[in-house]
Amino acid sequence: MKKALITGITGQDGAYLAEYLLGRGYEVHGIKRRSSSLNTGRVDHLYQDPHEENVRFFMHYGDLTDATNLIRIVQEVQPDEIYNLAAQSHVMVSFETAEYTANADALGTLRLLEAIRILDMADHVRFYQASTSELFGKVQSVPQNEKTPFYPRSPYGVAKLYAYWICVNYREAYNMFTCNGILFNHESPIRGETFVSRKITRAVARMKLGLQKKLYLGNLDAKRDWGHAKDFVRAMWLILQQKKPEDYVVATGESHSVREFVGLAFREIGAEIEWRGSGIEEKGIISEIRDQRSEVGGRDQGEGIGGAAKPRHLKSDATASDFRKRALRAGDVVVEVDPRYFRPTEVDELLGDASKARKVLGWEPRISFEEMISSMVKADLEEASRDQLCKDSGYRVLNYSNE
Numbered sequence: 233m234k235k236a237l238i239t240g241i242t243g244q245d246g247a248y249l250a251e252y253l254l255g256r257g258y259e260v261h262g263i264k265r266r267s268s269s270l271n272t273g274r275v276d277h278l279y280q281d282p283h284e285e286n287v288r289f290f291m292h293y294g295d296l297t298d299a300t301n302l303i304r305i306v307q308e309v310q311p312d313e314i315y316n317l318a319a320q321s322h323v324m325v326s327f328e329t330a331e332y333t334a335n336a337d338a339l340g341t342l343r344l345l346e347a348i349r350i351l352d353m354a355d356h357v358r359f360y361q362a363s364t365s366e367l368f369g370k371v372q373s374v375p376q377n378e379k380t381p382f383y384p385r386s387p388y389g390v391a392k393l394y395a396y397w398i399c400v401n402y403r404e405a406y407n408m409f410t411c412n413g414i415l416f417n418h419e420s421p422i423r424g425e426t427f428v429s430r431k432i433t434r435a436v437a438r439m440k441l442g443l444q445k446k447l448y449l450g451n452l453d454a455k456r457d458w459g460h461a462k463d464f465v466r467a468m469w470l471i472l473q474q475k476k477p478e479d480y481v482v483a484t485g486e487s488h489s490v491r492e493f494v495g496l497a498f499r500e501i502g503a504e505i506e507w508r509g510s511g512i513e514e515k516g517i518i519s520e521i522r523d524q525r526s527e528v529g530g531r532d533q534g535e536g537i538g539g540a541a542k543p544r545h546l547k548s549d550a551t552a553s554d555f556r557k558r559a560l561r562a563g564d565v566v567v568e569v570d571p572r573y574f575r576p577t578e579v580d581e582l583l584g585d586a587s588k589a590r591k592v593l594g595w596e597p598r599i600s601f602e603e604m605i606s607s608m609v610k611a612d613l614e615e616a617s618r619d620q621l622c623k624d625s626g627y628r629v630l631n632y633s634n635e
């Protein structure tokens with residue numbers, strides 16, 4: 233049985249990858265950080281009581297900033313494949329925590345590679361590095377592929393640039409099987425709440441249920457090549473199954489603006505958005521509310537992560553009357569620009585060319601941009617409805633919507 237070690241298993245990609253590898257018969261080990269409250273929500277459905285037989289899912293406490301701990305875990309687990317997904321992954325936050333981001337994202341990668349070397353495992357361990365389209369930053373050509381020069385635009389991008397090159401260097405210097413997956417943005421219902429995609433779908437769901445009045449965003453013109461995380465973790469695995477270690481761009485080949493994302497998310501709840509004004513005065517206003525049946529109840533229905541059943545108290549025939557009851561009306565200003573979300577240096581537009589991944593790995597995305605947004609809004613409606621139930625029952629509901 234193949235053994236995989238995943239750093240960042242409690243994150244979006246770690247959870248999907250763990251599920252995917254377990255499905256392929258792997259024994260999966262994950263590194264989680266100690267935190268003051270539980271941080272395993274995304275993988276709780278994979279947990280197996282260690283006292284049971286045939287357990288294939290294990291978690292180890294660890295941190296990418298702690299070399300001795302990484303060496304010990306790699307030694308204990310003796311993995312065939314290591315997927316280094318752990319990172320301080322928020323671009324905006326990296327401007328505030330630049331040193332920590334470099335420590336975890338850049339040096340963390342080096343520590344893992346050194347652990348492999350120190351333990352004499354360099355000749356048989358396969359190593360995947362979670363590289364990023366943020367490396368292209370201020371893009372030097374459109375679309376971006378494996379040959380496009382890098383120009384990172386944030387401490388995060390710069391830290392990831394080190395990680396990218398140290399993987400290439402260890403491949404060339406020590407003949408190690410190290411690969412970079414240069415992944416463009418990928419989202420899902422379990423995306424962190426402060427990335428723009430989830431911030432939008434969460435706000436839309438909460439507005440529909442009257443739990444939030446407005447969504448404040450930064451750069452509405454930013455364009456990203458957004459795919460679904462489930463498709464992207466499949467590419468990670470494929471990258472490590474090849475004969476030769478190489479680097480691959482993984483992307484959908486479609487680019488959409490933040491503004492477009494907002495429009496589609498609102499459409500999912502039957503509301504049309506009209507944009508008025510420009511610059512920091514631009515506003516998103518509801519121009520129309522359709523009498524639309526909106527399904528509530530399920531993120532990636534029928535599958536492992538979050539495949540929860542529809543809560544009983546929810547009506548499946550939510551209609552325009554819900555909007556009337558819950559406050560959203562045509563003419564409402566629902567989106568405003570807040571310059572606090574502008575970045576000191578921005579990546580304006582990303583568009584990936586994944587021809588190599590398509591040709592060599594036979595990879596292509598299966599979930600469209602529209603399907604992804606739809607699944608995210610539905611899942612957030614389910615979550616918001618839980619909050620709504622609490623609120624309607626007189627309990628306090630926290631509002632941390634505009635982070």
Ligand code: NAP
Pocket residue numbers: 239240241242243244245246263264265267271294295296297316317318319320321322336362363364365414415416417418419424
């Ligand atoms: P994510 O949801 O933010 O997950 C990051 C994971 O890393 C979490 O499990 C987090 O633990 C863990 N982590 C953070 N700092 C750590 C440290 N010092 N030691 C150990 N673990 C640490 O990120 P994601 O979206 O799944 O992305 C996975 C990887 O792909 C990241 O490296 C990211 O930079 C990269 N990437 C992501 C995208 C994308 O669009 N999602 C695109 C390209 C590349 P906690 O749960 O305790 O916070």
Ligand code: G4F
Pocket residue numbers: 321322323324363364365366415416417418426427428429431448449450451452454455456490573574575578579582
């Ligand atoms: O969702 P974002 O924060 O993702 P970003 O910066 O593209 O980074 C993500 O994708 C990278 C791959 O390219 C990963 F490496 C990285 O780990 C992370 O997963 O922002 C997307 C765009 C940006 O241009 C940002 O300025 O949306 C713009 N934006 C506009 N308003 C906002 C907001 N971003 C956030 N987070 N919050 C806003 O209110």
